[in-house]
Amino acid sequence: MEEYLIAISRTMGSFILLTIVTLLTGKHINSHKNHYSYALSITIGSFIANMGFNTKLNFFEMLASFLSLILLFSLASF
Structure with a gap:
């Protein structure tokens, strides 16, 4: 039951x-x-899917990677 939660x-x-x-x-x-x-939107989808469903990965490490990806994209868009 804990795994489901x-x-x-x-x-x-x-x-x-x-x-x-x-x-x-x-x-x-x-x-x-x-x-x-376009590549970023695909990568974001992959990150979110892994963060949500792959319980073998540490959520906070994935969160750090995800936020650094968004930061890099934001800096590059300026």
């Missing part, structure tokens, strides 16, 4: 994180103006 909480946390990132970077990523934003 962990999976549910990881999925909910990942979804909330995805919602926040989408609100912050929203139209720029989703418009797929170039190959970089």
Whole structure:
């Protein structure tokens, strides 16, 4: 039963994180103006799926990697 609660909480946390990132970077990523934003949207989906469902990976290490990816994209877009 505990495994189910962990999976549910990881999925909910990942979804909330995805919602926040989408609100912050929203139209720029989703418009797929170039190959970089298209690749980033695929990578974000992969990160969120792994954070939510792969319980063998540490959630906070994945979170750090995800946030660094978003930071790099934000810096590159300026």
